[in-house]
Amino acid sequence: VDGGHVTADMVDALVKRHAPMCMRNLHETLQDKGHLRHYGRLQYNSFLKDVGLPVEEALLFWRRSFRGMSDDKFNKEYKYNIRYGYGLEGKRINFPAKNCINIITQDQPGPQDNHGCPFRHFSPANLSSALISQYGLNFAEQSEILQAVKSGHYHVGCTRLFEITHRKQGVKKGDGLGEGESVSHPNRYFERSWSLVKD
Numbered sequence: 748v749d750g751g752h753v754t755a756d757m758v759d760a761l762v763k764r765h766a767p768m769c770m771r772n773l774h775e776t777l778q779d780k781g782h783l784r785h786y787g788r789l790q791y792n793s794f795l796k797d798v799g800l801p802v803e804e805a806l807l808f809w810r811r812s813f814r815g816m817s818d819d820k821f822n823k824e825y826k827y828n829i830r831y832g833y834g835l836e837g838k839r840i841n842f843p844a845k846n847c848i849n850i851i852t853q854d855q856p857g858p859q860d861n862h863g864c865p866f867r868h869f870s871p872a873n874l875s876s877a878l879i880s881q882y883g884l885n886f887a888e889q890s891e892i893l894q895a896v897k898s899g900h901y902h903v904g905c906t907r908l909f910e911i912t913h914r915k916q917g918v919k920k921g922d923g924l925g926e927g928e929s930v931s932h933p934n935r936y937f938e939r940s941w942s943l944v945k946d
């Protein structure tokens with residue numbers, strides 16, 4: 748996906764349909780609480796930038812999502828950081844979205860945080876319940892993923908979730924799934940999903 752084709756109005760549906768669990772978790776927390784803490788904003792902003800959300804649409808998306816905040820507070824405390832993430836402020840570095848290894852190993856989330864990788868940072872009970880209630884996995888599917896995660900193979904868990912959820916949407920083996928490739932970047936997960944399930 749090349750920059751500039753995604754609008755603020757498209758984010759909710761696209762993320763729910765195509766984003767990996769780390770980004771969907773950030774999105775749902777943001778929509779639910781009307782806020783995200785610092786590292787969560789960093790992780791999600793750079794993901795959306797590389798999905799192709801232009802900066803004007805990103806500002807609209809974040810402004811709407813931060814419910815109950817004045818325009819003044821948003822402009823003073825958040826606008827700069829969102830633009831910074833797009834390489835438009837400060838040192839003007841357009842940082843690429845983080846890959847899975849960086850998300851898993853850097854900036855470990857505390858109890859109040861929602862950033863990071865759910866396969867690495869959720870408790871087994873929370874991961875299990877999210878897989879069943881949010882993704883509709885059956886017991887055998889969720890326990891296979893929990894087993895991979897228990898052995899430290901977080902990307903294997905994420906890859907299996909991709910395969911299971913896309914197979915349920917009609918994507919067949921041979922259409923780019925189950926051929927030894929595993930998830931290593933949230934944006935590649937998203938792009939692959941969007942290209943396989945076109946709408």
Ligand code: SF4
Pocket residue numbers: 767768769770846847850851863864865866901902905930931932933936
């Ligand atoms: Fe996100 Fe990567 Fe974790 Fe999957 S393995 S949830 S893409 S950080």
